[in-house]
Amino acid sequence: MADFVQLVVLGLLAGGIYVAVGVGFGLVWGVLNIVNLTHGALVIVGGYITWMLFAGLHLDPFLSLPVDAVALFLLGYTLQRGVINRIIRAPLLFTFLLTFGLNLVIVNTLLLLFGSDFRSVTPAYSGQGLELGTIVIPYVPLTALGVAIMLAVVLGLVLNRTRIGLAINAIASDRDAAQLVGIDLRHLYAMTYGIGAACAGVAGGLIAMIQAITPTAGEPYTLQAFVVVILGGLGRVSATVAGGLLFGLVEAFGQSIPGSGSVFANAIAFGLMVIVLVTRPQGLMGRLR
Amino acid sequence: MFLILGGILVAYALLAPLTSLEAAQSANVPLLADRLWFRIATYIAMFIVLASAWNIIGGIAGYAAFGNVAFFGIGAYTTGMLIAKAKWPFLAALPLAPVVAAAFAAVVGLPLLRLRGHYFAVASLGVGVAVGELVQNIDYAGQPVFGGATGLFLPIYSIENRGLFFFYLMVLAAALAVAVTWLVLRSRFGYGLIAIRENEEAAAVIGVNTTAYKVAAFTLAAALTGLTGGIFSQWNVFINQDNTFPIEYNVQMILMALLGGTGTVFGPAAGAVLLQLLIQFLGGTLPISFEIPFVSENARPIVAQVILGVLLVVVVLFVPRGVIEFFGGRARFSLAYLRRSLRETSL
Numbered sequence: 001m002a003d004f005v006q007l008v009v010l011g012l013l014a015g016g017i018y019v020a021v022g023v024g025f026g027l028v029w030g031v032l033n034i035v036n037l038t039h040g041a042l043v044i045v046g047g048y049i050t051w052m053l054f055a056g057l058h059l060d061p062f063l064s065l066p067v068d069a070v071a072l073f074l075l076g077y078t079l080q081r082g083v084i085n086r087i088i089r090a091p092l093l094f095t096f097l098l099t100f101g102l103n104l105v106i107v108n109t110l111l112l113l114f115g116s117d118f119r120s121v122t123p124a125y126s127g128q129g130l131e132l133g134t135i136v137i138p139y140v141p142l143t144a145l146g147v148a149i150m151l152a153v154v155l156g157l158v159l160n161r162t163r164i165g166l167a168i169n170a171i172a173s174d175r176d177a178a179q180l181v182g183i184d185l186r187h188l189y190a191m192t193y194g195i196g197a198a199c200a201g202v203a204g205g206l207i208a209m210i211q212a213i214t215p216t217a218g219e220p221y222t223l224q225a226f227v228v229v230i231l232g233g234l235g236r237v238s239a240t241v242a243g244g245l246l247f248g249l250v251e252a253f254g255q256s257i258p259g260s261g262s263v264f265a266n267a268i269a270f271g272l273m274v275i276v277l278v279t280r281p282q283g284l285m286g287r288l289r
Numbered sequence: 290m291f292l293i294l295g296g297i298l299v300a301y302a303l304l305a306p307l308t309s310l311e312a313a314q315s316a317n318v319p320l321l322a323d324r325l326w327f328r329i330a331t332y333i334a335m336f337i338v339l340a341s342a343w344n345i346i347g348g349i350a351g352y353a354a355f356g357n358v359a360f361f362g363i364g365a366y367t368t369g370m371l372i373a374k375a376k377w378p379f380l381a382a383l384p385l386a387p388v389v390a391a392a393f394a395a396v397v398g399l400p401l402l403r404l405r406g407h408y409f410a411v412a413s414l415g416v417g418v419a420v421g422e423l424v425q426n427i428d429y430a431g432q433p434v435f436g437g438a439t440g441l442f443l444p445i446y447s448i449e450n451r452g453l454f455f456f457y458l459m460v461l462a463a464a465l466a467v468a469v470t471w472l473v474l475r476s477r478f479g480y481g482l483i484a485i486r487e488n489e490e491a492a493a494v495i496g497v498n499t500t501a502y503k504v505a506a507f508t509l510a511a512a513l514t515g516l517t518g519g520i521f522s523q524w525n526v527f528i529n530q531d532n533t534f535p536i537e538y539n540v541q542m543i544l545m546a547l548l549g550g551t552g553t554v555f556g557p558a559a560g561a562v563l564l565q566l567l568i569q570f571l572g573g574t575l576p577i578s579f580e581i582p583f584v585s586e587n588a589r590p591i592v593a594q595v596i597l598g599v600l601l602v603v604v605v606l607f608v609p610r611g612v613i614e615f616f617g618g619r620a621r622f623s624l625a626y627l628r629r630s631l632r633e634t635s636l
Contacts, residue, residue, distance in 0.1 A: 035407045086606055090634040092406055093353045094605050097547065100540055101601030108594040185636050223418065226411050267422045270415030277412055278400045 002134045007252050009137055015248025016145030019241050020206055021221050022228035023152050024199030026240045027159075029229060031172040031192045034084065035092070037099040039225055040218030041106040042197045046072055046204025047213045048114060054121045054208075061121045061209045062143065068201035076197025081190040088189065103222075110215035118212035126209065144206040149241070151202055156237040158195070168192050172235075223266070227273045233283025242285055247272075302330060303460065306453055327452040331524065333565045334459035335517050339538065340545035340557035341466035342513035345473060347543060348551030350506045351486030352402065353410040355539050356417030360390040360511040362533040364518025366424055369441045369528050379446050383519045390515025391508045398507040402500070405489075414539070421534030440529025443522060455524040462520060463558065466513050471554045473509070482506055483552075540601075541568070548604060571596055607631065 021043060028036045046068040053059040053067060079102065087094050129138040159165035167188050170178040179185050207213065207221070224247070232243025247269070254268040276283065306327055339361065346354045364386035371382035401412050424435045435441065448454050473479040481502045484492035493499050522528045541564065542557075549560030571593035607627045 029407070033407075035411060083602065083606070086631055086635040088634070088636050090605075092410070093347070093543070093547075094634070096353065096355075096407075096410060097540070097543065098602055098605045101598045101605065104598030104601065105595055108591045108598065111591045112588060112595070189636065223411075223415070227415075230408075264422065264426060266415075267419040270412075270419040273415055274400065274412055277404055277408055281404070281408065 006135050007256055008249065009135060011249035011252030012245055013138070013141035013145055013248070014251060015245035016141065016148040017203065017206060017210065017244075018224060018228045018247050019244030020144070020148035020151055020199065020203035021225045022232070022240045022244045023155055023237055024196035024203070025222075025225035026229040026232075026234060026237070027155070027199070028193055028196035030235045031168055032080075032084075032088070032189060033092075034088075034095045034099065034193075035226065036193075036196070037096065037222055038079070038102045038106065039196075039200055040220070040222035041103045041110075042072055042076065042200040042218075043204040043207065043221050044110065044213060044215060044218035045075065045106065046201030047208035047217070048110060048119070048204075048215075049201070050205040050208045051119045051121050051213065054123070055119075061123055061205060062147070065147065065202050065205045068205040069198040072201030072204075073194040073198040076200075077190045077194035079197075080193035081186065084193065085186055085189055107215050107218070114215060116214050116216070118214055119208070120212040121208045123209070140209050144210065147202070147206060148244075151199060152237050152241045155195070155199065159237065164188075164191060220266070224269060227269045230273050230283055231276055233285045236285065239283060239285035243283065246284070306330070306456055327456055329565075329569050331452075331456045331459045332569075333562055334456070334463040335521060336542065336545060336561040336565050337463040337558045338459075338466040338513055338517040339542040340549070340561045341463075341470050342510040343542045344470060344546045344551060344553075344557040345482075345513075346506045346510040348546055348553075348557070349470075349473065349479060349486065350482040350503060352503065352507070353406075353543075354413045354507070354510070355410045355543075356413035356415070357510060357514050357542060358534055358536065358538045359417040359420040360394060360514035361518040361521070361538065362421055362424065362530075363393055364390045364515030365522040365528050365533040366435055366441070366518075367515070368519035369443055369522040370435065372523065373436075373441050373443050379523050383516070383523075386519025386522075387512035387516040390518065391512040394508045394511030395504055398504045399500075402503040402507060414536075417534065417539060418536070421530050424534070425530040436529070438529070440527055441522075443526050443528070445526055446523050455520065458520055459517070459524075462513075462517055465516075467554060467558055469509065469513065470557075473506075474554060478502065478505070486552075544601060544604070567600075568593075568597065 021039070024042075025036060025039045028034055028039070049068050049071055050061050050064045053064040054061050083102070084095070084098060087098050123140075126140050127138070129136045130142070131137075157165075159168060167178070167183050168191070170181070170183060171185065171188055171192075175185065178188075203221075204218075207217075211217070228243045228247050229240055230243070231246055232239035232241070250272055251268065254264065339357070342360075343354065343357050346352050346357075367389040368379070368382045368386045371377040371385060372379060397416055401409060401416065404412055425433075425438055427434045428437075433439075445451075446454075473482070481492065481497040484495065484497055485499055485502060489499055518533065521533070525532065542561075545560035545564045546557040547560065548564055549556030549558065551557075572590060607630060
């Protein structure tokens with residue numbers, strides 16, 4: 001029983017990271033109709049910013065999260081405005097390849113700058129945890145889960161309560177009609193991508209506190225973000241939160257099966273995704289489009 | 290003009306390796322190709338198959354498959370296991386590679402090809418990643434079934450002029466892939482696939498059995514890809530997850546088809562030659578080498594990747610219909626062309 005509860009706890013904590021990674025990816029996909037293969041690279045850029053601030057200025061990693069968000073927003077805005085906007089009407093294969101190319105450029109630039117060494121962010125309180133009987137809840141992932149939920153709530157509020165958010169919803173439902181009522185598409189597309197990238201940056205900051213990062217560590221997160229968004233369903237932040245937590249749980253339980261271990265993480269993730277896609281393509285909580 | 294030039298180049302590439310034969314050397318024919326060129330030429334032929342096979346499902350049928358490398362790996366491991374564990378001779382094991390790859394494609398194709406657009410692209414990518422992971426990690430009674438993380442070693446195929454043998458085998462596979470594409474494009478089957486690409490509902494209405502056609506195209510692509518995988522395993526003698534399931538191959542084969550022009554017969558082949566030469570050049574394996582200023586020797590593979598990424602971006606942005614269009618005479622390479630293609634796709 002205690003093992004079971006411990007697994008649930010670990011699964012939910014891991015799910016927090018997937019929520020953080022998934023919300024930005026889902027936003028970009030749902031609104032811009034781009035499967036953003038650059039997402040994992042943006043996540044890792046956020047991770048490196050947190051690491052630099054921690055290693056250079058001894059800044060508490062949680063305090064560096066706003067810096068990640070602002071820096072990644074600027075990077076994302078520029079990428080979309082300068083590059084991706086120019087291909088947005090082309091078939092999906094082109095945006096796919098374009099974002100993959102950008103991913104190559106970013107990851108390898110990071111490799112040139114930082115090398116392939118593992119970098120970790122270890123504040124004084126890392127490794128400590130809350131002990132409830134036999135169950136241990138480590139502090140850092142717990143706070144990260146809180147931050148991820150907060151990120152999702154803020155994103156939801158921005159999308160539903162602000163002018164920008166309403167405009168983003170408008171372009172998601174009908175691009176041409178949105179343009180007719182005077183929405184500046186180029187700016188709004190870049191804003192959407194920028195917000196998605198900012199979420200990725202925060203996720204990267206959280207990831208840097210939990211695992212050692214290398215420039216290539218972001219790649220699995222692109223695929224996992226995709227699975228998370230599929231699981232939950234496209235088009236709603238709350239669905240992505242549910243998808244992320246569920247994915248964390250599935251992964252924790254999948255790895256606890258005797259003889260399986262962490263080596264099958266991708267196989268489990270993609271098996272689950274294919275099953276969901278084939279049986280319930282709109283996701284567990286998504287709306288049919 | 291370009292046809293003649295291309296013909297001369299192809300003839301040279303096919304015949305030059307022959308000068309390495311002992312008979313030719315003793316007759317004092319000048320040596321036109323060394324071992325390194327062999328290897329690169331064999332790789333180019335291999336990628337011609339991969340790109341042409343992708344073209345059948347991705348270019349002609351319009352389904353953006355991102356996991357074709359799974360078929361390559363399955364083909365490689367089928368042949369590899371039969372030779373290394375069951376001690377089959379190479380030529381008996383090779384025909385099973387396309388068969389197993391095609392069977393696998395038919396099984397996963399039925400559910401996957403119901404998905405469209407992004408969903409199909411990423412689901413197929415997932416299959417590619419997952420199959421590689423399974424092959425590396427499946428254990429039976431504590432022993433890795435497929436050689437595990439250490440990989441699988443094959444006995445060296447004993448034949449005179451091994452390099453030459455595998456080069457011509459790969460070229461044969463490449464010719465087969467191009468011929469199959471040509472046949473498909475001229476058949477009822479091909480027109481059906483094009484109809485599916487242009488508008489799947491309309492194709493179904495005019496009587497195309499879309500499911501059967503899509504699965505058949507996927508299976509055909511898998512068979513060709515699996516065949517090369519089988520040749521690769523015996524040629525390379527050693528296979529593991531890294532060299533038979535590399536994610537980069539997915540992107541490279543698509544970029545090659547795109548560069549040459551998707552949906553055409555020779556486009557993917559031309560793209561394969563161009564891009565593979567460029568990759569080898571950037572990687573520094575070509576005899577003609579170069580120095581990148583300010584970059585140390587160690588950082589060069591990384592810089593090569595950056596250049597490849599930038600190239601990908603530039604090709605996608607400016608030349609969405611492939612470079613071969615300029616050589617076919619349908620369009621002129623000019624600033625106006627670049628600006629027009631930018632305008633067509635941008636916001």
